Amino acid sequence: MQAVIMAGGFGTRLRPLTNNMPKPMVPVVNKPMLDHLISLLKMHNIKEYIMLLFYQSDIIKNYFGDGSAFGVKIDYILPEMDFGTAGAVRLSEEYIKDDFLVISGDVLTDFNLSDFYNFHKEKKTIASISLYSSDNPLQYGIVLTNAENRIVRFLEKPSSSEVFSDTINTGIYYFNKEVFQYIPENENFDFSKDLFPLLLKNDVPLYGFKSKGYWRDVGNLEEYIHSNLDALKGELDYIQARDEKGNCISPTAKIDPKAIIENSIIGDNVVVEKNAEIKNSVIWNNVKVGEKTKILFDVVGMNTEIDANTRINDFVFIGDNCKIGKNVFVSSSIKIWDKKIVNNNAKITRSLIYEDAFFNELFTDSRITGLSNLQVNPEFASKLGSAYGAFIGQNKTVLVGRDIDDISNMIKRSITSGIMSAGVNVNDLQVISIPIMRQELQNGHGMGGIFVRKSPFDKGTTDIIFIDKDGKDLTVSKTKSIERLYFTEEYQRADFFNVGFLKYPERTNEKYKEHFLKTLDVDAIKKKKFKLVIDYSFGITSTIFPNILGEFKCETVSLSAHLDKEKITRDKNEFTTALENFSYVVKSLGYDYGFMLDSGGETIWMTNKDGKVINDDRFLSLVLKLFLMVTPDVKKIGVPVQASGEIDLIAADHGIEVVRVKDSHYAMMAILDNKDVAFVGGTRRGFLFPKYLKATDGMYSIAKILEMLAKADKTIDEIDYLIPRLFMKKVNIPCVKEEKGMIMRKFMEDNTQYEQMLIDGVKLFLNETDTVLCMPDKTRDLIHLNVESNSPGKTEHLLDEYKEKLEKYITK
Incomplete structure (x- = not known):
């Protein structure tokens, strides 16, 4: 049996841990994730691999070689550019003989891949997807299947209001070789966004296998530390790394007898001095921990030295080759980038790279909102401007504007400096309304625009609104591109003679x-x-x-x-x-x-x-x-x-x-x-x-x-x-974020007798005039229930009926 392993990810959300290694090589209980995956594949007699590489590919090649040392055969493909998930797999066609597995090299799972393969063969389909029930489906593709397990609806990474199920796509697929005829050659083509919608549109049978067991997409730093602790507890049935004291400690580590190690992973050649405490943490190779130092629920990168009497609070992630002095205090939720030096007696209350106020994502739709001068501060704004300028490209022109608030003026100016540093010209419309800026862009006066305002809903927050060159809001793909540039810092400043210029256009209001x-x-x-x-x-x-x-x-x-x-x-x-x-x-x-x-x-x-x-x-x-x-x-x-x-x-x-x-x-x-x-x-x-x-x-x-x-x-x-009059009533029902997908799935399943519209949430059409809309809120922990009918009494009755149904689904 063959498998195509996608191992080219940048691991942006795992930085600083992935600054010096590709994401699939990040260790889990002292062994690369990709090494664990190969162990799982071998258990199910899958021993021929085509590995798709991209970022820091030599590290993977040097570790695995041709695979013979691991009892497998590995061929490598290094795409010349980003072809998307399906487009990259298309490059493996010449190696594929028949049915094959596709799996990500940075997923941690113990799924029974043999049962999945048998399901795929039984259905006689060209494509099967491994599915899983998740408490938080927002960051994955969600899937709806019928009674025969045929997939009838698929939505990649929905917004909160779009969630209609808690059943997610795990990114593990079985394909027949015939699938290549649906994937264009040398084009950016994605499984979730392109291939699966195409198969559904062409009525090509696509089936979902509901897998059981452990599955975690190690997509961010918190997921990483939890995946290590899960593996340490033995939650994956084929990974047994826990010693009799509940730790995973390399035999080459030197632990002082008076040191305390609890529920932690200790790498090769680590030195832990007396009276040090390490709890619920992951310590990579060649780290030195000084006496009386406390490390609590953290990750420490390779070749880092932490001197005596230092305290590292929870959810701190320290990169490679750092030197942290004596008597240092590091607050919770901090990132310390590679090669950083922290002097003795320092108190670290912010990340030593940039102020990382947004742990998961910057944008809500095409807007960034944060606490004025705390999250949205001049340093943040300048860096954001640089990332946006790199996205726009040198020698182009963008518009900026603001409302009358002083902080909006400060942030706009900081953004402007960042944009100019990237070699982009700025036309400052100064104090202006958003519609006027949109009209200027629609008339071809810029490649994009940024408007800064005090939030109309909260006096303590600032909104930064991004507008495209046609006057519309930015698309999700474009906001993700800006976000990636911001987090990775992979943008260049312009040479001194290419720095952008600043202009103040005249007659804007007159033209409007x-x-x-x-x-x-x-x-x-x-x-x-x-x-x-x-x-x-x-x-x-x-x-x-x-x-x-x-x-x-x-x-x-x-x-x-x-x-x-x-x-x-x-x-x-x-x-x-x-x-x-x-x-x-x-x-x-x-x-x-x-x-x-x-x-x-x-x-x-x-x-x-x-x-x-x-x-x-x-x-x-x-x-x-x-x-x-x-x-x-x-x-x-x-x-x-x-x-x-x-x-x-x-x-x-x-x-x-x-x-x-x-x-x-x-x-x-x-x-x-x-x-x-x-x-x-x-x-x-x-x-x-x-x-x-x-x-x-x-x-x-x-x-x-x-x-x-x-x-x-x-x-x-x-x-x-x-005009006719219908009667609508609305109510908000509190629920935790983790249950939204489950609630929507049950709501759909319990109302299959009615026509359903799945644009935002689920809308039921009871008859020509009566409707019920159940829609998760995008940001808050609640569900919106809107009921409408042709009489006030009926609307009230329906609202009570469906509110009671939804509340029965809620368990937390």
């Missing part, structure tokens, strides 16, 4: 206004002579929108219309008070409408003449109805999956198609790549009109609503009367 008015029927708005109350939320739009409103001949009363950096972020109580005051003013004045802009100028709230604030879901229905009444030849519109069923009823009345998308700004923008989509509306008061801008712009949304009301010659209350 010109484009803004060009896409509206200004005369129609003028004729209505609207009376409006506008609340600017103390944001930047107060310096821009009044000049535009003057063109409409509206009578306007402005609220919160000066810049105030202390008030652009509002907590829940502050916002509620502001909304109540705004509503009261509209009602008291008897004006036609009230509009409140968020401080960033992207979304809006609207009231009728009575000061009644329109519900978010109903607002979308009203704006859509208005749009369809005055816009001819509309073919398609887009809305998020959780939008009301009223949208479908309105669309059916006008004979148009509704395209449902994920609940993200990027998904709403991406659907506009389909030229038939004339309008996209969100459920959080954001609207996209592609003839103007393929992103949300609160100022334009107000103007467009006024134009549509004028053209329809109806009030918003009259529009409300024209």
Whole structure:
């Protein structure tokens, strides 16, 4: 039997441990992970390997040679470039005889590969996937199978809201040689993103085998230390490394009799002096630990010396060739890079490489959010700018902008310095709204943009928003590329004569206004002579929108219309008070409408003449109805999956198609790549009109609503009367992150009698009007349950019924 072993990973998340060795060679109980894997393969009579190498390939070749010393045969392939997982395996075709196993060289498992192979042969399929139930499926591909174990749905590394199962793809596959006909040659092609979706699309049978036993993808530093301790406890049935005292200690190590070693792994030629304590830790080869030093739940790299009376707290990861002095204190969750010298009596409270405030990932969608001047500080921002500049490429131009907050200004300037150091030019738009920056990019004025703001939800946090060259949010693949450059630091500074330049463009607001008015029927708005109350939320739009409103001949009363950096972020109580005051003013004045802009100028709230604030879901229905009444030849519109069923009823009345998308700004923008989509509306008061801008712009949304009301010659209350009404109720159900996948899987399995939509979460269609949406929150430990029907009583009953069902799934 043959196996293709993928052993080319960089091990970025394991740094500093992988600075000097490839990830598959990182030791687990004093033996490389890849060595353990070969032991497992031999147990199942798999002895011919094709190893795919890339990063530090010579270390693997020198260790294993041709495999004869290990009782196996090994051929090596070193791809010239990154072809993706499937594309790289395609290079092994000339070696493959028939069915073959594909497995990662950095996975730790004791799965019964013989049972898996028998399943594969029994199904007579060209592709089988080993599956496993995981408490945290977010970082893996999740899979849904039918009663015959045939895979019916596959999603690679879902967001929290996309999780529909806790059954994951382990990255272990059996293939028949026929699979190569589906993999293009010399192209970047991935198993999860490309091959498996292609097989499902072509109705090629793809089966999942639910494996039992131990499996851990050693993907980050915490996983690494836990995998060592698991192996030490004997959780993998073929690894027995524990001695009678519960440790794994190399016979060449020198341990003083008065030293305390508990539940730890000690490598070759390690010296531990008297009264030292090492607990729950992994000590690599050639390390010296001084007397009375304490190491607690840590990893220490090769050739490192730690002097006496030093304390290393938990989750500290020390690279190779470090020298740590006497009486040193190292706080928890610290990384110390290779060859670092720590002087005597030092107190280490931050990583000695860069401030690693984000242990797992930087981005949420296309945004980075962190504590102002703590996580998001000037050093972090400058490094982020350098990584972003390297991603953009030398001699290109990007835009930067900010809100009125002082910390936003500081962070923007730090990012700018980093970008310029990478040889990228910067056009600083200074204090500006996000929609204006998007419009500048859409008009071809930069290869990308970064906007810095104080979070609208938390006064102590800062948002860094990344925008692509077309004005849309960055894709996940691009944010991952920036993240990788940031964490690996594999970017170069420009030569001194290639450093980027800084410019301050002029007439940005004038160009914005010109484009803004060009896409509206200004005369129609003028004729209505609207009376409006506008609340600017103390944001930047107060310096821009009044000049535009003057063109409409509206009578306007402005609220919160000066810049105030202390008030652009509002907590829940502050916002509620502001909304109540705004509503009261509209009602008291008897004006036609009230509009409140968020401080960033992207979304809006609207009231009728009575000061009644329109519900978010109903607002979308009203704006859509208005749009369809005055816009001819509309073919398609887009809305998020959780939008009301009223949208479908309105669309059916006008004979148009509704395209449902994920609940993200990027998904709403991406659907506009389909030229038939004339309008996209969100459920959080954001609207996209592609003839103007393929992103949300609160100022334009107000103007467009006024134009549509004028053209329809109806009030918003009259529009409300024209459209059907459904009744939606929502509740949030607390649950731990680890149970989200299990909850979604059970929810699907228990409701197979209904049509199901799996765009974001799981949406059940009980009949033409009644729906139930169960959707995990992206960041918080809770599940959203949205129920809608054609009567309030029925909605209340369904909400109670499905809330009870979901709560029964929760065990923690």
